[in-house]
Amino acid sequence: MTAVLEVSNLSKHYGGIAAVDGVTFEVFEGEILGIIGPNGSGKSTLFNCILGQASPSAGEVKLDGKPVTGMRPCDLNRHGVGRTFQMLQVFPALSVRENLILAGQEHQGTAVGRLFGRADAGLSATVERMIEFFRLTPVADLRAGGLSFGQQKLLDCAMAFMAGPRLVLLDEPAGGVNPTMLGSLGERLRALNAEHRATFVVIEHNMEFVMSLCTRILVLAEGKIIAEGPPEQVRRDPKVIEAYLGN
Amino acid sequence: MESLLYLVLAGLMTGAIYALVAIGFTLLWQTSQTINFAQGEFAMLPAFFMLVALNLKLPLWLAILLGVGVSILLLGLAFKRLLVDPMLRHGVLPLAIATMALAIFLKESVKEFYSAEAQRFPSLFPEQKVDVGGAMISIQSIGVFLVAIAAVVALQLFLSRTRTGRSMQAVAQNPTVARILGVPVERMILLTFAINAALVALASALVTPIYLAKFSNGEVLGMAAFVAAIVGGFNQIRGAIAGGFLLGIVDNIAAAYVSTQYRAAIPLLILIVVIMVRPQGLLGRAEERTV
Numbered sequence: 001m002t003a004v005l006e007v008s009n010l011s012k013h014y015g016g017i018a019a020v021d022g023v024t025f026e027v028f029e030g031e032i033l034g035i036i037g038p039n040g041s042g043k044s045t046l047f048n049c050i051l052g053q054a055s056p057s058a059g060e061v062k063l064d065g066k067p068v069t070g071m072r073p074c075d076l077n078r079h080g081v082g083r084t085f086q087m088l089q090v091f092p093a094l095s096v097r098e099n100l101i102l103a104g105q106e107h108q109g110t111a112v113g114r115l116f117g118r119a120d121a122g123l124s125a126t127v128e129r130m131i132e133f134f135r136l137t138p139v140a141d142l143r144a145g146g147l148s149f150g151q152q153k154l155l156d157c158a159m160a161f162m163a164g165p166r167l168v169l170l171d172e173p174a175g176g177v178n179p180t181m182l183g184s185l186g187e188r189l190r191a192l193n194a195e196h197r198a199t200f201v202v203i204e205h206n207m208e209f210v211m212s213l214c215t216r217i218l219v220l221a222e223g224k225i226i227a228e229g230p231p232e233q234v235r236r237d238p239k240v241i242e243a244y245l246g247n
Numbered sequence: 248m249e250s251l252l253y254l255v256l257a258g259l260m261t262g263a264i265y266a267l268v269a270i271g272f273t274l275l276w277q278t279s280q281t282i283n284f285a286q287g288e289f290a291m292l293p294a295f296f297m298l299v300a301l302n303l304k305l306p307l308w309l310a311i312l313l314g315v316g317v318s319i320l321l322l323g324l325a326f327k328r329l330l331v332d333p334m335l336r337h338g339v340l341p342l343a344i345a346t347m348a349l350a351i352f353l354k355e356s357v358k359e360f361y362s363a364e365a366q367r368f369p370s371l372f373p374e375q376k377v378d379v380g381g382a383m384i385s386i387q388s389i390g391v392f393l394v395a396i397a398a399v400v401a402l403q404l405f406l407s408r409t410r411t412g413r414s415m416q417a418v419a420q421n422p423t424v425a426r427i428l429g430v431p432v433e434r435m436i437l438l439t440f441a442i443n444a445a446l447v448a449l450a451s452a453l454v455t456p457i458y459l460a461k462f463s464n465g466e467v468l469g470m471a472a473f474v475a476a477i478v479g480g481f482n483q484i485r486g487a488i489a490g491g492f493l494l495g496i497v498d499n500i501a502a503a504y505v506s507t508q509y510r511a512a513i514p515l516l517i518l519i520v521v522i523m524v525r526p527q528g529l530l531g532r533a534e535e536r537t538v
Contacts, residue, residue: 094420
């Protein structure tokens, strides 16, 4: 199997505290990797270091075998890394369609074309496909700020796929989403994985969601990996139970 | 006393100028949290750039083009790079104070180095009047109104129908995500400053033939546009447009029906009422900030 993402000995220190401490793992093409752990275990810091939103104190990140450590988020985006956000991050005054075009337009054409080119950036067909795939057709022309929380989560996911990414990092996709919408979101992510071999890394607190979605789980506690394996194996691991429930 | 129709039409002309200048307030605030208290002086200065070009015997159209170009360079790009960028690192308040100082500097510089006397400025339009529904309106007023409206419509089309305009909106709504998506945020903000400079330069070319070119022109225009932007909604371009027209019409009607002495007080009264009743402005939206 080909490793899309390789993280080697990644550490992030804040003063004397190690938020992430020598983390090493790989994500393979077509895989859905879940990262779980108690609050303060370093999941978000790890994500931020991978995505260039925080500079790691040590270690290396490679995308398709090429070093991308410390690369700016926008450059990582150009290199095929999409992401969704824990807190909703759509453009509220733009329509669903405009949000989607915006998420893909910076990857299209030359600098001059981006200034003076077609308003849809040649993305109309992709946008319509995404709208249909994420079942956003009834709200496609509404302002994103007026959508329900769950619909905005779907839009956030759809935006992450507009640039045709190699890898998508999902930051708590289930957070605040009602059970019906959560089922729909999980189903859409599984479909993307099955139909397009999309590769995901998911940080999630909702155990049921992450166990049903992911093919492999990685457990962080106090900045270190304490367990790794298929969902059923991780669920029974005494170290994981101890990390979540204590002694 | 003038007819109500005449006052409303004249108010629309004044309001269109206020709107052009007020839009600049909202553009700069939305993209870079800049409140430019030198905005009035920014609308005064381009007329003097154009006068310098006219003194060199250049035709009016070329003088206006040069004036707009120099304004974009000095009041747009140089203003952003030399004053806004260094000051904004220290917060919104130091920047606001710096723009107040800039306003005084620009006004006094024009007085010192050009002239303290009002200067005649050629009009783009003929002086004749035409009958509009019984009110005699000058072609100049109609021309000013139409050009200002065309500029506002062009700006709205640019923002809503082009990729760059959409990127500018994205930067105003969520700069962090815009940056992650690859939108060149700094370039978009710089473009906003350039657009503001072009709008005030256009306002300057339109209004100066009526009020003459004078170093103090920015005081009234800047205050009126600031009030218009707040009344309409400081975070909405359509608010600035609505506020501009409202203020222009109220200003003219107040001068005719209330008192020319209290004319300047009426917009301030409206401002106080709006701030008390609807602080986000008539068309603005409430904003929350984490402190």
